[in-house]
Amino acid sequence: MPVITYISADGAINEIEVGSGSSVMQGAVDNMIDGIVAECGGSCSCATCHCYVDEAWKDKIPAASEMEKDMLECVLEPQPNSRLSCQINVTDDLDGLVVRLPKSQF
Amino acid sequence: MTDSRCVIVGASHAGGQLAVSLRQQGWQGPILVIGEEPYLPYNRPPLSKTFLSGQKHVDDLMIRPHTQYEKVGIEFLLGQSVTSIDREQKKVILAEGDEISYEKLALATGARVRTLDLPGSDLEGMLYLRDISDVEKIRQYIGPGKKAVIVGGGYIGLETAAMLRQLNLEVSILESAERILNRVTAPELSAFYARVHKEEGVCIESSVNITEFAGDTHVSEVRCQDGNTYPADLVIVGIGVIPNIELAEAAGLKTDNGICVDSNCLTNDLDIVAAGDCTSHFNAFYNRHLRLECVQNAMDQAKVAATTLCGKPNQYNALPWFWSDQYDLKLQIAGLSHEYDELVIRGDPESGRKMAAFYYREGKMIAVDAVNSPQEFMIGKQIIARGLTVDKGKLSDPAVAMKSLINISQSGI
Numbered sequence: 467m468p469v470i471t472y473i474s475a476d477g478a479i480n481e482i483e484v485g486s487g488s489s490v491m492q493g494a495v496d497n498m499i500d501g502i503v504a505e506c507g508g509s510c511s512c513a514t515c516h517c518y519v520d521e522a523w524k525d526k527i528p529a530a531s532e533m534e535k536d537m538l539e540c541v542l543e544p545q546p547n548s549r550l551s552c553q554i555n556v557t558d559d560l561d562g563l564v565v566r567l568p569k570s571q572f
Numbered sequence: 573m574t575d576s577r578c579v580i581v582g583a584s585h586a587g588g589q590l591a592v593s594l595r596q597q598g599w600q601g602p603i604l605v606i607g608e609e610p611y612l613p614y615n616r617p618p619l620s621k622t623f624l625s626g627q628k629h630v631d632d633l634m635i636r637p638h639t640q641y642e643k644v645g646i647e648f649l650l651g652q653s654v655t656s657i658d659r660e661q662k663k664v665i666l667a668e669g670d671e672i673s674y675e676k677l678a679l680a681t682g683a684r685v686r687t688l689d690l691p692g693s694d695l696e697g698m699l700y701l702r703d704i705s706d707v708e709k710i711r712q713y714i715g716p717g718k719k720a721v722i723v724g725g726g727y728i729g730l731e732t733a734a735m736l737r738q739l740n741l742e743v744s745i746l747e748s749a750e751r752i753l754n755r756v757t758a759p760e761l762s763a764f765y766a767r768v769h770k771e772e773g774v775c776i777e778s779s780v781n782i783t784e785f786a787g788d789t790h791v792s793e794v795r796c797q798d799g800n801t802y803p804a805d806l807v808i809v810g811i812g813v814i815p816n817i818e819l820a821e822a823a824g825l826k827t828d829n830g831i832c833v834d835s836n837c838l839t840n841d842l843d844i845v846a847a848g849d850c851t852s853h854f855n856a857f858y859n860r861h862l863r864l865e866c867v868q869n870a871m872d873q874a875k876v877a878a879t880t881l882c883g884k885p886n887q888y889n890a891l892p893w894f895w896s897d898q899y900d901l902k903l904q905i906a907g908l909s910h911e912y913d914e915l916v917i918r919g920d921p922e923s924g925r926k927m928a929a930f931y932y933r934e935g936k937m938i939a940v941d942a943v944n945s946p947q948e949f950m951i952g953k954q955i956i957a958r959g960l961t962v963d964k965g966k967l968s969d970p971a972v973a974m975k976s977l978i979n980i981s982q983s984g985i
Contacts, residue, residue: 495635495636498595505867507617509618509897536947537946540975540980
């Protein structure tokens with residue numbers, strides 16, 4: 467099962483097995499990582515699952531939709547590597563992915 | 573508090589989140605969640621969308637897998653209902669007579685659908701939509717070419733209509749008010765949604781007074797006061813919900829169209845909190861008591877209730893927000909638009925599939941409805957929560973970027 471590393475804003479590191487077919491958001495929610503809020507449950511509606519994808523992985527993830535890009539521009543402290551974690555589907559190719567979580571989702 | 577048990581009545585969005593938040597906040601004792609449905613907490617919003625269409629299955633709806641709850645010691649008692657609370661003895665009594673004691677109790681009893689009481693309301697094919705089992709039933713009746721009549725032009729009715737059209741049913745929406753979404757949005761938004769639904773082939777009738785559902789054993793026709801009739805293979809009724817407050821009421825807790833809670837989600841019993849659709853709270857921003865029916869409120873109140881139970885009270889003051897997906901329209905709503913006195917429209921409601929409406933009261937923005945306009949939603953939410961003032965001329969001009977209207981450097985919601 468792919469292992470994803472979540473690094474919280476306070477530096478806490480969680481390495482978590484997330485099944486292929488799930489999402490990076492779901493992996494965090496399942497494991498009670500509270501830096502991801504995910505109010506809308508993964509329908510790209512709330513932008514409360516914002517994360518920063520490690521530079522090494524940025525180009526290995528399919529590009530964001532226009533809707534996601536528009537929302538990302540308005541989150542707190544957006545960066546070029548910002549993504550909504552509900553929109554990143556986990557595949558075996560993402561084994562080892564590292565994401566950093568923002569200090570606030572609001 | 574090592575051995576003290578927290579019992580949570582209700583296993584939906586609020587109940588599930590409350591249990592998880594209790595553990596995150598350091599609750600050491602046993603946690604037991606009692607739910608009437610046979611399922612672990614699941615995402616309800618997809619019920620009228622991807623679960624209705626069959627794209628999602630029951631397992632896909634679960635908010636967390638059972639293994640996760642087991643790992644952190646959250647127990648569930650499912651398919652069981654609580655019939656009473658003994659506040660003196662601090663225990664709940666189940667339908668089968670079992671008694672479970674609690675140190676702290678959380679009520680997350682949710683809401684149930686408002687039902688119709690007209691001739692023929694109990695015919696086969698008369699359906700509601702709130703739970704997994706409701707949608708499983710609806711799915712038995714649907715198929716291409718079937719005729720569906722939806723009673724009620726609110727969000728549930730419209731989302732269901734959109735999905736049934738996509739499944740090639742013939743769909744009519746009958747609304748008793750003069751327009752769809754009458755209770756929740758401006759007439760401009762109602763007109764926008766009515767237009768899109770008509771473009772998609774849905775028949776919408778407003779100001780309809782239904783008198784009867786006709787049929788032998790199965791509903792076959794909806795009859796109205798004006799003499800019109802609508803043939804139906806199935807009827808889905810979406811006319812709102814009623815909060816489940818009877819348990820709290822019978823236990824002597826204060827209720828008023830919801831279980832009354834303070835800003836810490838405490839009821840008038842200091843050992844009992846409540847969260848979600850079943851509660852009524854005083855909202856300082858809107859200066860009145862509110863009972864909200866949305867996932868955001870369920871989750872946010874659950875988190876506050878959990879911190880309260882762990883002795884670290886936290887105030888509930890989140891801005892309510894909602895969403896609705898229909899066809900290719902993503903509607904995102906922040907705030908409550910009731911009693912607005914001024915409306916600023918951005919985009920063209922009369923054509924296309926993108927627009928936003930900003931609601932003002934006494935010069936202050938109180939709500940935004942944004943269709944396929946995520947930046948209008950995101951920025952609108954900040955304007956409302958932070959009490960900002962923006963130039964209404966620029967706000968109404970889609971050529972002016974939303975981001976240029978405010979400074980997004982500060983966290984404020």
